[in-house]
Amino acid sequence: MSSAKNNTRLRKNAGMSTRAIHAGEQRQRYADSITTPIVQTSTFAFPNTDEIEAYTSKGKERFEYGRYGNPTEQVAQRRLANLEGAEDCVLFGSGMSAVITTILSLIRSGDHIVITDDAYKKTLEFCTGYIQRFGVDCTIVPFGDYQAIDKAVRKSTRFIISESPTNPYLNIFDLNRLREIARRHKILTLIDSTFATPVNQRPLEFGVDLVIHSCTKYLGGHNDILAGAVLGRTKLISQIRDLHNAMGGVIDPHCCYLLLRGLKTFPLRMRAHNESGMKMARFLEGHPCVLRTYYPGLESHPHHAIARKQMSGYGGVVTFEIKGGLRAAKAFLNSLKLCYIAPSLGGVETLVTHPGLVSYYGRTRKERYALGIKDNLLRLAMGVEDCDDIIADVDQALRKSVKK
């Protein structure tokens, strides 16, 4: 079922926090509950055959079967659509399910797609290793090389897919330039905006066609769910929803409840992530044990000017190169007392990961270095603890990394 209808109770210009709490909901809910109930059911009963016919032939909006929609899911979809400024949204059981279902719903044999080279590893793997089985060709272009993107487009090109900010270097795609290229060639644009969230960047306002999120990250915000979303115009989203209904990688109602719960504090949390990210980036940039810090809010970041134009905050992820190589990186991680060593980002707990040891495990050192994944590279995903406590933990671990 479409999630296109927005909540009419809200003022048109209601603020982000108000929308994050109220958007998508009916004013009166089951048993006058303040929270959206978890409708834990796999199917929905018809009271009689007239109701079946009203639904099947007269277009009555109602629920039929869990794979095609659920009331808790519908509220979450409507809320996300409202926050992103989208006509419609479809939720998935994970971010990757959102990415892959979207790609599959848009391509046909003989098509060609363009992807930038520092897209999320699994997205890149799917585009370079799987879609060829369906007769679809893919060109990888260097991130930030707009001429290369322009040149890569063919008559058969269906869309350009990229991310902003990217992982782990937090590169920023100039969305105005993306729109210009795409409009000229009449192709679609897909942006994975997971690292930005609608608080910091809204790609649809720049003319992007589809926005993808791993809601596992900031939108859920508590390191306790897996979820994904695609947002955009109703026509495109319906096409994606049709395939999603068949593929069945649906999100369950309990997970939707947790997502809705997380969303209520999402703008508040983002404020804390943005502040802590900036503070940590400045701290690391001036630290004697750190070689280089990557954060789009820093003047030293190569895409700082673009970030300032199209983002209102820079998020909680800070990437840095530690002095001393793999030995120092391991010593740093093993000395942390408060931050967890874990992949992922956007939750309330601060997580630190070593992309070379975790996400790029199995690749040779040469392959990793070609992708910029060096032995001394660490990625810090700030939670919402008191920033000074995280800085103190990182500082003591950095100092130990030199000694060990």
Ligand SMILES: Cc1ncc(COP(=O)(O)O)c(C=O)c1O
């Ligand atoms: C930018 C980005 N997109 C997509 C995904 C996939 O999301 P999920 O883990 O929810 O499947 C991730 C996961 O880390 C990600 O970082």
